[in-house]
Amino acid sequence: MGVLLAEVNISEGKNMELIEAVKASIFAGEPVELMDMNSNEDHNRTVFTYKGAPEAVLEATKRLAAKAIELIDMRTHKGSHPRMGAVDVVPFIPVKDVSIEEALVIARKFGAYLGNELGVPVYYYEEAAEQEYRKTLPKIRKGEYEGLEEKMQLPEWKPDEGPESFNAKSGATVTGVRFPLVAFNVNLDTDDLSIAKKIVKAVRAATGGYQCVRAIALPLIDRGIVQVSMNLINYEKTPIHRVFETIKSEASQYGVLVKDCELVGPVPVYALESVLKFYLRVHEFSMDQLYY
Amino acid sequence: MGVLLAEVNISEGKNMELIEAVKASIFAGEPVELMDMNSNEDHNRTVFTYKGAPEAVLEATKRLAAKAIELIDMRTHKGSHPRMGAVDVVPFIPVKDVSIEEALVIARKFGAYLGNELGVPVYYYEEAAEQEYRKTLPKIRKGEYEGLEEKMQLPEWKPDEGPESFNAKSGATVTGVRFPLVAFNVNLDTDDLSIAKKIVKAVRAATGGYQCVRAIALPLIDRGIVQVSMNLINYEKTPIHRVFETIKSEASQYGVLVKDCELVGPVPVYALESVLKFYLRVHEFSMDQLYY
Numbered sequence: 001m002g003v004l005l006a007e008v009n010i011s012e013g014k015n016m017e018l019i020e021a022v023k024a025s026i027f028a029g030e031p032v033e034l035m036d037m038n039s040n041e042d043h044n045r046t047v048f049t050y051k052g053a054p055e056a057v058l059e060a061t062k063r064l065a066a067k068a069i070e071l072i073d074m075r076t077h078k079g080s081h082p083r084m085g086a087v088d089v090v091p092f093i094p095v096k097d098v099s100i101e102e103a104l105v106i107a108r109k110f111g112a113y114l115g116n117e118l119g120v121p122v123y124y125y126e127e128a129a130e131q132e133y134r135k136t137l138p139k140i141r142k143g144e145y146e147g148l149e150e151k152m153q154l155p156e157w158k159p160d161e162g163p164e165s166f167n168a169k170s171g172a173t174v175t176g177v178r179f180p181l182v183a184f185n186v187n188l189d190t191d192d193l194s195i196a197k198k199i200v201k202a203v204r205a206a207t208g209g210y211q212c213v214r215a216i217a218l219p220l221i222d223r224g225i226v227q228v229s230m231n232l233i234n235y236e237k238t239p240i241h242r243v244f245e246t247i248k249s250e251a252s253q254y255g256v257l258v259k260d261c262e263l264v265g266p267v268p269v270y271a272l273e274s275v276l277k278f279y280l281r282v283h284e285f286s287m288d289q290l291y292y
Numbered sequence: 293m294g295v296l297l298a299e300v301n302i303s304e305g306k307n308m309e310l311i312e313a314v315k316a317s318i319f320a321g322e323p324v325e326l327m328d329m330n331s332n333e334d335h336n337r338t339v340f341t342y343k344g345a346p347e348a349v350l351e352a353t354k355r356l357a358a359k360a361i362e363l364i365d366m367r368t369h370k371g372s373h374p375r376m377g378a379v380d381v382v383p384f385i386p387v388k389d390v391s392i393e394e395a396l397v398i399a400r401k402f403g404a405y406l407g408n409e410l411g412v413p414v415y416y417y418e419e420a421a422e423q424e425y426r427k428t429l430p431k432i433r434k435g436e437y438e439g440l441e442e443k444m445q446l447p448e449w450k451p452d453e454g455p456e457s458f459n460a461k462s463g464a465t466v467t468g469v470r471f472p473l474v475a476f477n478v479n480l481d482t483d484d485l486s487i488a489k490k491i492v493k494a495v496r497a498a499t500g501g502y503q504c505v506r507a508i509a510l511p512l513i514d515r516g517i518v519q520v521s522m523n524l525i526n527y528e529k530t531p532i533h534r535v536f537e538t539i540k541s542e543a544s545q546y547g548v549l550v551k552d553c554e555l556v557g558p559v560p561v562y563a564l565e566s567v568l569k570f571y572l573r574v575h576e577f578s579m580d581q582l583y584y
Contacts, residue, residue, distance in 0.1 A: 272582075282554060
């Protein structure tokens, strides 16, 4: 059975009564599994992460959005995190046996519901984006809630769903589909940041490296070493082991070794499949053999 | 929350009505998750594999055993698989956040229930064995059901629980605790079986190798190569990567490469932790970061 994950960002991180009411709406139907809920007071923002069968996740997300749209008023919202709507960003993330195409169907049903039923302007991003210039969240959200009324009047920022006029209470929502991220850092046994920068250039898409790698170079001051900090945005197309082996190889030309590495935050177990196949050569192994 | 697995072997593999009644008893209480159920007509045997909270697994196993003891009569049982009782073998296997000691408490409660409430003689094996000579299943089961009445009269084969006299209807039950097995095969790019045999000698416990490795050498006739076929009986003490790297190294002295490998059957996800830490150097990684 397919598993889809939703990561819903709403613009309220302090009013626990409101947050609990929104949370309760997730469970008022076919079951989904709440994996994480994170409220940040400074950001004044809460992120709900849950997963389940694609249709169950869609219905839970519609209920959640209806409740958040009802209770949150953007006219009084303040917070340090960029945002443009009460239901700010809703990525749907295929976890297991769900194709990008199936997830897109869910994201578009959700967008149509928000637009047509709740009267909220909707922008599709990432895999759901219909135009390249509207693909990334920062581009869509630039100007934030305060600049939205003006931005929506530009023809190139006409919403994908819902009213073309500004919704002062609810702002606008960005939704779409993205692949699960893997946050992978490689720590180099040197204090020379220029070496980490050269390696970043070698591996990231923007400078000719791997298509699905975003990377920056950082000093780890406390440890006196440097780090290549990465987001792998599609572990099927650009697997962890390949990036790691390339970094080892690139570092070796400077006589630099890899000290250690970090996998940060949640890691989809399916990202380990290619790691196992590469290092243990178990090419017939199926992830269905794993038990927990 | 801790997860314990039970792998219950009963002596019936043909009568589906009986098997279904036994299966139903598993679910007549606090929930456990049935992972696998395998009936074999030739063996005339069914294996139920399920997991859950330790106490839930204990109660499910007590219900299952009571039903199987009620319905199965060993006096008429025939099958090609060695067996000595209606409820033949019941290993409890710690999967997650359950210590061997906690699993032993469950196994002993189960043994006491079988012996005292159901009147079935019980032998403890593997981690639960009280004497070294009674540690392995083949030693306890030698002579099978047909030889049991006589065997039980020997002082060294007095049961650990239950009546000291033969129970003709139910035979005897072997229960205990073992660690999850990992079946791992390494295929060598040679047709020379003597090389696989030398490597088996190098890695298995019986001949001075790793403590928790059982290994044999096999020819893979169809592929024209040879295999080192292994059971890793404790992946924490003797991890997969260490055995694999040793085999690569040992093979190299004969100029032989590893062609590929196989992980066979169910693999506990926790066995991958050391593999990831070794190959990706992610020493701070916690398996709790994985999602499915």
